[in-house]
Amino acid sequence: GAGVSQSPRYKVAKRGQDVALRCDPISGHVSLFWYQQALGQGPEFLTYFQNEAQLDKSGLPSDRFFAERPEGSVSTLKIQRTQQEDSAVYLCASSLVQAGGNEKLFFGSGTQLSVL
Amino acid sequence: SQKIEQNSEALNIQEGKTATLTCNYTNYSPAYLQWYRQDPGRGPVFLLLIRENEKEKRKERLKVTFDTTLKQSLFHITASQPADSATYLCALGSGGYNKLIFGAGTRLAVHP
Numbered sequence: 001g002a003g004v005s006q007s008p009r010y011k012v013a014k015r016g017q018d019v020a021l022r023c024d025p026i027s028g029h030v031s032l033f034w035y036q037q038a039l040g041q042g043p044e045f046l047t048y049f050q051n052e053a054q055l056d057k058s059g060l061p062s063d064r065f066f067a068e069r070p071e072g073s074v075s076t077l078k079i080q081r082t083q084q085e086d087s088a089v090y091l092c093a094s095s096l097v098q099a100g101g102n103e104k105l106f107f108g109s110g111t112q113l114s115v116l
Numbered sequence: 117s118q119k120i121e122q123n124s125e126a127l128n129i130q131e132g133k134t135a136t137l138t139c140n141y142t143n144y145s146p147a148y149l150q151w152y153r154q155d156p157g158r159g160p161v162f163l164l165l166i167r168e169n170e171k172e173k174r175k176e177r178l179k180v181t182f183d184t185t186l187k188q189s190l191f192h193i194t195a196s197q198p199a200d201s202a203t204y205l206c207a208l209g210s211g212g213y214n215k216l217i218f219g220a221g222t223r224l225a226v227h228p
Contacts, residue, residue, distance in 0.1 A: 004159070031213060042120075042205050042218030043160065050213060091159050095214060103214050104150065107159030 004108035023092030035091040118144045120219035137191040139206035146208035
């Protein structure tokens with residue numbers, strides 16, 4: 001596809017369940033980001049991949065959050081033992097370049113996670 | 117800590133007028149600033165980028181200014197249209213791998 005694809009679009013989980021969110025970036029994009037967006041707020045950085053290497057995971061809120069990108073393309077964000085405060089929209093973004101910064105990000109439509 | 121402030125209240129303007137959105141920041145020295153548009157239920161879409169050594173950038177009906185002394189960026193939409201109604205996010209970056217810090221966004225409503 002032409003854009004960043006995320007699935008599922010919506011996810012409802014019972015508190016304590018594990019969830020896995022998938023991101024298909026634009027083909028050939030080196031950089032991949034995960035952001036968390038609470039209602040009425042801007043996206044907050046979670047983690048960054050350059051190809052398959054996770055270079056920054058400083059934004060992950062706890063050790064229940066885990067992300068991977070084993071082959072440098074598709075990425076999965078996993079949340080273990082979900083809690084109500086994890087309810088948010090999880091956005092994935094990709095960009096072409098790996099260094100130098102200031103490249104625009106291409107975002108997916110996000111996965112809206114609701115933890116009951 | 118780093119802080120980015122955008123107009124917290126919605127901006128309501130009449131069609132055809134110029135919309136001006138503000139982005140202020142503290143405790144940060146960004147190398148560049150980006151503006152994104154976000155529609156309900158969608159991810160942000162990139163609009164404009166301006167670097168620290170640039171004062172102004174234009175693209176069609178959009179204009180961005182960047183004042184590193186005032187620590188402020190202004191985003192203008194001229195001849196606004198109802199289709200411009202959305203939330204506009206500013207984001208700051210400092211180079212490296214383009215880790216962006218976003219503001220909370222300003223909701224713009226353009227009325228016919």
